[in-house]
Amino acid sequence: MAGDNDSKYRPATQLVTGGRSGDFARDVVNPPVWRASTHLYDNCAELRARKAANRDGQFFYGRRGAPTQWALSEALTALEPGAAGTVLYPSGLAALVGALLTVLRSGDVLLVADNAYDPTRNTATGLLAGFGIEHRFFDPLDLDAYEAAFCDRTRAVMLEVPGSLTMEVCDIPALARIARAKGAVSLVDNTWATSLGFPALKHGCDIAITALTKHVGGHSDVMMGSASAGDHWYRRLRLGAQQLGHVVSPDDAALVLRGLRTMGVRLEKQSATALAVAEWLAGRDEVAHVLAPMLPGTPGHALWQRDFAGGCGLFSFVLKGGDDAARCRLVDALALFGIGYSWGGFESLALPFDVEPVRDTMPWPKAGWGVEDRHAIRLSIGLEDQDDLIADLANGFAALTEG
Ligand SMILES: *Cc1c(COP(=O)(O)O)cnc(C)c1O
Numbered sequence: 001m002a003g004d005n006d007s008k009y010r011p012a013t014q015l016v017t018g019g020r021s022g023d024f025a026r027d028v029v030n031p032p033v034w035r036a037s038t039h040l041y042d043n044c045a046e047l048r049a050r051k052a053a054n055r056d057g058q059f060f061y062g063r064r065g066a067p068t069q070w071a072l073s074e075a076l077t078a079l080e081p082g083a084a085g086t087v088l089y090p091s092g093l094a095a096l097v098g099a100l101l102t103v104l105r106s107g108d109v110l111l112v113a114d115n116a117y118d119p120t121r122n123t124a125t126g127l128l129a130g131f132g133i134e135h136r137f138f139d140p141l142d143l144d145a146y147e148a149a150f151c152d153r154t155r156a157v158m159l160e161v162p163g164s165l166t167m168e169v170c171d172i173p174a175l176a177r178i179a180r181a182k183g184a185v186s187l188v189d190n191t192w193a194t195s196l197g198f199p200a201l202k203h204g205c206d207i208a209i210t211a212l213t214k215h216v217g218g219h220s221d222v223m224m225g226s227a228s229a230g231d232h233w234y235r236r237l238r239l240g241a242q243q244l245g246h247v248v249s250p251d252d253a254a255l256v257l258r259g260l261r262t263m264g265v266r267l268e269k270q271s272a273t274a275l276a277v278a279e280w281l282a283g284r285d286e287v288a289h290v291l292a293p294m295l296p297g298t299p300g301h302a303l304w305q306r307d308f309a310g311g312c313g314l315f316s317f318v319l320k321g322g323d324d325a326a327r328c329r330l331v332d333a334l335a336l337f338g339i340g341y342s343w344g345g346f347e348s349l350a351l352p353f354d355v356e357p358v359r360d361t362m363p364w365p366k367a368g369w370g371v372e373d374r375h376a377i378r379l380s381i382g383l384e385d386q387d388d389l390i391a392d393l394a395n396g397f398a399a400l401t402e403g
Contacts, residue, residue, distance in 0.1 A: 011079060011196050011264070011309075012264050014075075014078045014079050015075075015079070015196075015260060015261060015262075015263060015264050016261060017078075018074060018075030018076070018077075018078040018079060018260070019031070019070075019071035019072060019073075019074040019075030019076075019078070019257060020071070020075075021074065022057065022067060022070065022071060022074070024067035024070075024071070025067070025071060030254070030257070030258070031067050031068050031071040031254075031257070032067070032068065033068050033250045033251055033253075033254045034066040034067045034068045034250050035066075035250055035251075036059075036062050036066045036250075037061070037062035038061070038062065039059035039060060039061060039062070039066075054238075056069075056070040056073055056074070056085070057070055062247065063242065063245065063247045064242070064247075065088075065247065065248075066250055068250035068253045068254050068257070069088055069247075069248055069250060069253045071253075071257060072088065072253045072256055072257045072260070073085065073086040073087070073088055073226075074086075075257060075260055076195075076210075076216075076226050076228060076260075077228060079194075079195045079196060080195040080199065080200075080201060080208055080228040081195075081199045081201060081202045082199070082201035082202050082230055083201055083208070083228040083229060083230065083234070084229065084230050084231040084234045085228070085229070085231075085234040085238065086226050086227065086228040086234075087226065087227050087228075087234070087237045087238050087241045087246075088212075088224060088225070088226055088241075088246075088248045088253070089224065089225040089226065089227070089241060089246050089248070090223065090224065090225070090246060090247070090248055091211070091213065091223045091224065091225050092191060092209075092210070092211020092212065092213050092214070092223070092224070092225035093119050093120075093123075093211075093225065094225055094246060095209050095210070095211070095225025095226055095227050096117075096119075096120050096123065096158075096187075096189060096209055096225070097123050097127070098227065098237070098240055098241050098244055098246060099187055099207050099209055099227045099237060099240075100123065100124075100128065100156070100158065100187070101240060101244065102233075102236050102237050102239075102240030102241075103155065103156045103185050103187065103207070103233075103236075104128065104131075104133045104155055104156060105133070105155070106131050106132030106133060107132060107133075107153060108133050108134070108153055108154075108155035108156070109133075109134045109135070109136065109151060109153045109154045109155065110124060110128065110133060110134070110135045110136075110154075110155065110156050110157070110158060111135070111136055111137075111138050111146070111149055111150070111154060111156070111157040111158070111184070112124050112135050112136070112137050112138070112157075112158045113137075113138065113140040113157075113158060113159050113160055113163065113170065114137045114138060114139055114140065114163075114359055114360055114361045114362045115140065115160065115163025115164055115165070115166050115168055115359070115362060116158055116159075116160045116163070116164060116189065117160060117164040117189060117191075118164065118358045120158060120160070120189065121137075121358065124158070134153075136149050137360040137361050138361060139361045139362045140159065140161075140163070140168070140170035140175060141168055141170055141362075143171070143174060143175070143178070145361075146175065146178065147178055147182075150178075150182045150184065154182060154184050155184060155185065156179075156184055156185040156186070156187060157175065157179045157184055157185075157186050157187070158187050158189070159172060159175055159176070159186060159187065159188040159189070159205065160188065160189040161188065161189075161190070161192065161193075161198065162192055162293050162300065162304075164358075165316060165353050165355060165358070165376070165378055166291055166316065166355060166359075166362075166364070166376075167291040167292065167293055167300065167314075167315055167316055168299065168300055168362075169293045169299075169300030169301075169303040169304050169307075170303070171303060171307075172188065172198075172200070172203050172204070172205065172307065173203050173204050173307065176188075176203060176204030176205050176206075177204055180204065185206045185207065185233070186204070186205045186206050186207070187205065187206065187207040187209060188200045188205040188207070188208055188209065189209050189210075189211075190208050190209060190210050191209075191210050191211040191214050191215070191344075192312055192314060193308055193310060193311070193312065194210055194215050194216065194263065194267070194312075195208060195210070195228070196263065196264060196267065196309065196310055197267070197308050197309050197310035197311060197312070198307065198308050198309070199309075201228070201229070201230065203307060206229060206230070206233055207227055207228070207229045207233050207237070208227070208228045208229070209225065209226070209227045210225065210226050210228075211224075211225050212224040212225055212226055212256050212259075213225070213342065213344070214342065214343055214344030214345075215259075215263055215266070215267060215312060215344040216256055216259055216260050216263055216344075217255060217256050217259045217344075217345075218259035218262065218263060218266055218344060218345060218346065219255070219259055219345055219346055220342065220345035220346070220347065221255060222252050222255040222256055222259075223252075224248055224252055224253075224256050266346070266383065267310055267311070267312050267313075268310070269383060270312055270313030270381050270382065270383065271294060271310060271311040271312055271313065272386075273313065273381050273383075273384075273386045273389065274292070274294065274311070274312070274313040274314070274315055274379075274381040275292075275294050275295065275311075276386050276390070277379065277381055277386065277389055277390060277393070278290050278292040278294070278295045278315055278317075279295065280390050280393070281317050281393070282295065282297075284397060285320075286319055286320055286397055286400055287317050287318070287319060287320065288318045288319060288320040288369065288370065288373040289317065289318040289369065289373065290315070290316075290317045290318075291315060291316040291317060291318065291376070292315035292316070292317075293308075293311065293315075294311040294315070295315075312344065313343075313344070313348075313379075313380055313381030313382065314343050314344070314378070314379070314380050314381070315378070315379060315381075316353075316376050316377065316378040316379070317376065317377055317379070318369075318373050318374070318375065318376045319373070319375050319376070319377070319400075320370070320372070320373060321372050321373075321375075322372035322373075322374055322375060323375070324375055326400045326401075327352055327375045327377065327400075328352060329399040329400060329402060330377070330396040330397060330399055330400050331350050331352050331377060331396065332399070333395055333396045333398070333399035334350055334392050334393070334395070334396045335392055335395070336348055336384055336388060336389055336392040337349055337350040337379065337389075337392060337393075338350070339351065342380075343378075343380030344380065345380070345382060346382050346383045347382040347383075347384070348379065348380060348381055348382040348384055348389060349379070349380040349382075350377055350378070350379055350380075351377065351378045351379075351380075352375070352376070352377050353376050353377070353378055354374065354375065354376070355374070355376065356374070
């Protein structure tokens with residue numbers, strides 16, 4: 001079922017048609033939730049043939065999936081131009097780690113963008129280091145320093161765009177081109193834009209990873225991750241995931257598939273609301289910086305316009321001054337924004353964060369910022385009414401001065 005990427009339709013249509021070509025979904029709109037550990041064979045010859053095939057669409061044993069998971073993989077592959085297939089993992093982090101363990105061997109060096117998702121950094125400094133895989137953090141906005149960071153043993157680069165929390169937009173085509181010229185594999189965490197907003201393989205990356213937990217699931221009720229790639233890496237990722245024992249449940253696959261169908265309209269609406277909220281924040285005296293690639297005038301906006309076909313509801317802002325207690329009063333005063341990790345759901349969230357503990361090479365505060373401008377808040381904008389969200393934030397700002 002997971003054949004070559006078929007770009008017969010535009011992305012909005014692919015969201016509807018993807019993963020519905022298999023025999024198993026012929027008489028129903030959605031593939032059934034196919035719970036199965038054991039598959040049965042007619043005879044010994046068939047059992048042997050299935051084992052050797054090792055393909056989506058071929059029953060073998062539950063760990064290799066069943067129609068519900070295959071339909072989701074097929075739909076994700078259809079959305080990723082240049083992909084030969086998609087491997088599913090039980091979380092976004094499992095997808096990142098599964099892909100890294102597929103690519104890297106002991107003695108290799110991994111370059112990690114300094115603004116990568118914090119748990120990705122922890123995997124590099126922890127698990128991978130324990131396997132004798134070295135890492136170097138690099139500033140993804142500094143192409144010269146990046147190029148200089150390669151050595152003979154550099155096997156892979158781990159990219160992310162925009163950067164987690166701080167939202168810098170790096171030049172992925174340039175970073176991936178340099179990696180390829182140096183003989184290194186480029187992996188990108190594409191959770192923010194998804195393949196709808198950023199066709200990562202077309203931009204030169206080898207492996208595109210998405211935390212499906214966020215926009216694709218979209219309803220804050222399921223965790224999953226995916227890695228899509230061209231034929232060479234897809235085959236290896238698939239074997240790697242099998243050897244790690246990864247499998248996702250059919251119930252979860254059905255939830256993610258349901259989320260996928262409406263992802264396009266959710267992202268459009270959330271992007272529009274996020275832009276309005278970001279503009280409103282940029283006009284507030286208490287705000288030092290709005291870190292939102294979609295907002296004209298912000299660093300990264302030009303690259304975002306050049307490389308991205310869409311955005312989402314996730315961005316950050318930095319308060320003037322260094323008063324952590326005031327920041328917490330603002331966040332605590334919000335009624336519509338939940339306080340919590342994760343993002344990309346239908347409901348808005350706010351998260352206070354500090355950058356120093358999760359950066360090695362990137363200067364923070366940045367050049368031109370006040371040294372006290374260090375307390376930031378990340379917002380995940382949901383599907384609520386824009387005016388209600390802005391009114392809620394206005395209440396939060398009123399609480400800033402109530403110390
Ligand atoms: C949340 C997140 C992940 C991990 O996804 P989980 O499903 O929570 O493991 C990976 N990358 C980014 C950028 C994320 O925000």
